[in-house]
Amino acid sequence: MNTTKVIVIGTGPSGIAAGTKLLEYGFQDVILLEAEDRIGGRIHTIPFADNVVDLGAQWCHGEKDNVVYEMASKHNLVAHTEDNFYLFQCIRSNKEIVPIKLLERFKSIIDNIVEVTANTDLLTYKGSVGDYIDEKYFEALKAPENSDIDPAIAKELLEHFKRYENSVDGCETVNDLSAKGFLEYSECEGDQALTWKETGYHSILRVMMQSNESNALGVLDKRIKLGKSVNKISWNEDGSKIQVQCKDGEIFEADHVIVTVSLGVLKDKHSTLFHPKLPVEKIRAIETMGIGTVNKIFLEFSTQFWPNNWNGFSTLWREEDLAEIRGTNRAWLEDVYGFYRVAHQPRILSGWVVGANARHMETLTDDEIYxxxxxxxxxxxxxxxxKPVNFKTTGWYKNENFRGSYSYQSVRAEEVNAKPSDLASPLESSTKKPLVLFAGEATSDHHFSTVHGAIETGWREAKRLADLYKS
Structure with missing residues (x-):
């Protein structure tokens, strides 16, 4: 039996944030248990091609009031980029390139829907974001100034935008995304696609851990235990020690446990992981809040075969061409919404796959994906x-330690009034002492789905314990 003061389960950004902040507050008896053979969670930077690629989190989203940017900018780790959905070529499945002027008109219509009218209409809208976009979009197309737009191309552009939005929000489809919940997300002002130069997102973990060349884990050295998959957390309202049992049989005891696993893992395992079972309101939040799967395909070529001013392309499927692949082993390609250049990687194209087909892709062989x-x-x-010289794919759903990419506010959750705050509330003793605490991007009220949201929640739970002992 290993006894400690605080156990942090998971070493993604929220777990690393909680662990390092606890040390800052003066806690010394802290360990972190990680099921994988690496740290980082859904931050996963690997060597590939000319430097590195990020299999998970890829961009720093925004600058103002963004804790990731605040830390990264001090070390000159991030750079501005021109990555933007509207700057990529939109190409139809017959190789026809959509004129830039038409894309600009489409951008104007979409911006008006999601940035202008959404701020007022969505508050009271009864339905999903997908319903709302459809309604407003086809309403806009009826305006006299838009009567010249080809209806087929207009529909193709809309379907592509929805897939793009799936990747932004991490939802299965935009019809699963709550209209009211959509407004709960707070965007940090500034560049929404800041890149990590040649170092990758893993850099932010090194900053938090204060790691260096001789000590990769920095202040968390000897506190992280890899390959420790937790299968049971036993707690009691009397405030006695909490037992954490790992699959390998090792048992740890602690006064407090901070759980930072993904919402997907909680959905998969909450009924067997916690003893006694979780409160009804927390189970309701876990089971109704959404987490989707977004996967990537990296293709490395020996030399760049595209023009220097070409950023990539977005796929617009014509109905007759979709009919050709549906019902075949290529049907999953409908949800590959584009291939794009990777910043600081001049020989790579990255494909993005969303929705149910992102999960289906994980069942295919490498040859089939290639x-x-x-x-x-x-x-x-x-x-x-x-012919590419190398390729790499991700599989965020099939990995039992993740079961998805990032969370979103679902229609189902709105119907039962379940919120991230329900997920974030700790399990307390009869004297209101927090015993089992919860962190991770899905527990963030306004920055869910982001790394900065995850880090904020790790700091939040560390402060909760610090305040407890200070008082």
């Missing part, structure tokens, strides 16, 4: 496509 990726490139591009 063949499908090449089919997309050759179907949409006029360029001669060389």
């Amino acid at each position: 063949e499908g990726s090449m089919y997309i490139l050759k179907r949409f591009l006029e360029m001669d496509i060389p």
